[in-house]
Amino acid sequence: MPLSLRPVTETEFPTWIALDEEAFGTPIPPHRVELSRRNTEFDRSLGAFDGDLLVGVTTVCSFTMTVPGGPIPVGGVTAVGVLPSHRRGGVLTALMTRQLADLREGGEAVAALYASEAVIYGRYGYGRAADSLNVRIPTAGAAFAPHAPSDPALRPRLVRPADARDVFETIHAAALATRPGLYARTPARWDTLLSDEESDRTSGALRAVVVEDGEGPRGYALFRIKAGWDEHDLPSGELHLRDLFGLDPAAHALLWRHVLDRDLVAHVSANLPADDPLIHLLADPRALRARWNDELWIRVVDVGRALPARRYGAPVDVTIEVEDATCPWNAGRWRLTADTSGARCVPCDDPADLVLPVSALGAAYLGGRPLEALRAAGLARESRPGALRELSAAMSWEPAPWGGLVF
Ligand SMILES: CC(C)(COP(=O)(O)OP(=O)(O)OC[C@H]1O[C@@H](n2cnc3c(N)ncnc32)[C@H](O)[C@@H]1OP(=O)(O)O)[C@@H](O)C(=O)NCCC(=O)NCCS
Structure with missing residues (x-):
């Protein structure tokens, strides 16, 4: 089908929303439409038109995201949808290809997204960079191990979320640097997280606790909290955790004790980083009832700018042959020279030490996916023995990456 591609204007937003409602098969309440409008940078959007009909959309949010070593600009790809009448006709491929070219021209060297289905984005060079543990913890078995940190000066204080937004923003900003994947939240994104209209309350009203000392x-x-009682009249309430940030181990532990000890709550469900300290705090880690899931996907848009933009945990000097069918400017050989103080990445003609699909670089970019593991899966190859182990060690980073809030 002949498609034309251009940004979607703000006046066309109702059509965009109608497309999203069809693509995702669910109505969007009016206040959510307004929040979505305020989160949208229309000049960064891209629509696919079949004649006058909008048949596909995507957009980019301008994020500052923590990567190994510090914050960098990252393009947050979101609002991807194709009209069901036009699915599987190449609309998404046209949008993704143009969006990556646009990013290379004047945008970020790295793109990130959350996928509605994990099978969609690998074909466009995105790599699975972060994992989350989806946990559902029975509160009855959630005692802490001996030696869990505690601070007698620290107290929980219940707050109305709308009244304590400045506290959340300050704590979150202070936590940003602690983990790759965390990204700075704009005021509109906070509005979205804190929205508490009737239709936001399918799991109960939004509640908050702050832990503080003098x-x-x-x-x-x-x-x-969604309250409930089972068939034996025993409490079966479920607490759905949306956000939990403690600036030190004692604060983190007290926040968890608070949510695990709420009366009438039988389960706490949450999405956690793969290495969340709670795993070690619980006396019985089996109580996590964890389900492993993909979290952030990362696309290295521009190898020459992206690889020097992060830090490396060990010295490395390798020539990488990058395979990239969607972004031909990345395909070819690159020499990466890095140590713990900085990195350089330039095109070169040297023989390749290793061969990587660009999705492997994306998967490894935030430090949580060792290239060695991809080699074991046959997704990364070396021609100089030891080169993969060298690059894998240099790109690995702790703690594990995690974005923490779907955009
Ligand atoms: C996912 C979606 C955007 C795909 O759009 P599309 O225009 O149908 O995609 P394309 O036709 O360009 O597909 C390109 C390739 O990806 C495959 N593909 C696309 N979506 C897929 C999916 N959900 N599952 C499996 N394969 C998929 C296609 O089969 C095709 O493969 P091929 O090249 O081997 O033939 C569209 O189906 C949609 O809007 N889904 C509902 C909303 C949604 O989940 N959006 C994503 C939010 S992160």
């Missing part, structure tokens, strides 16, 4: 707040948690 000096001020050291952490907060945001959650909803």
Whole structure:
């Protein structure tokens, strides 16, 4: 089908929303439409038109995201949808290909997204960079192990979420640097997270607790509780954790004790980083009832700019043959020279030490996916023995990456 591609204007937003409602098969309440409008940078959007009909969309949010070593600009790809009448006709491929070219021209060297289905984006060179543990913890078995940190000066204080937004923003900003994948939240994104209209309350009203000492707040948690009783009249309430940030181990532990100890709550469900300290705090880690899931997907848009933009945990000097069918400017050989103080990445003609699909570089970019593991799966190859282990060690980073909030 002949398609034309151009940004979607703000006046066309109702058509965009109608397309999203069809593509995702669910109505979007009016206040959510307004929040979505305020989160949208229309000049960064891209629509696919079949004649006058909008048949596909995507857009980019301008993020600052923590990567190994510090914050960098990252393009947050979101709002991807294709009209069901036009699916599987190449609309998404046209959008993704143009979007990556646009990013290379004037945008970020790295793109990130959350996928509705994990099979969609690998073909466009995105790599699975972060994992989350989806946990559902029975509160009855959630005692802490001996030696869990505690601080007698620290107290929980219940707050109305709308009244404590400045506390959440300050704590979150202070936590940003602690983990690759975390990204700075704009005011509109906070509005979205804190929205608590009737239709936001399918899991109960939004609630919050702050933990603080005489000096001020050291952490907060945001959650909803869906109350209930089972067939034996035993409490079966479920607490859905939305956000939990403690600035030190004692604050983190007290926040968890608060949510695990709420009366009438039988289960706490949450999405956690793969290495969340809670795993070690619980006396019985089997109580996590964890389900492993993909979280952030990363696309190295421009190898020459992206690889020097992060830090490396060990010295490395390798020539990488990058395979990239969607972004031909990346395909070819690159020499990456890095140590713990900085990195350089330039095109070169040297023989390749290793061969990587660009999706492997994306998967490894935030430090949480060792290239060695991809080699074991047959997704990365070396021609100089030891080169893969060298690059894998240099790109690995702790703690594990995690974005923490779907965009
Ligand atoms: C996912 C979606 C955007 C795909 O759009 P599309 O225009 O149908 O995609 P394309 O026709 O360009 O597909 C390109 C390739 O990806 C495959 N593909 C696309 N979506 C897929 C999916 N959900 N599952 C499996 N394969 C998929 C196609 O089969 C095709 O493969 P091929 O090249 O081997 O033939 C569209 O189906 C949609 O809007 N889904 C509902 C909303 C959604 O999930 N959006 C994504 C939010 S992150």
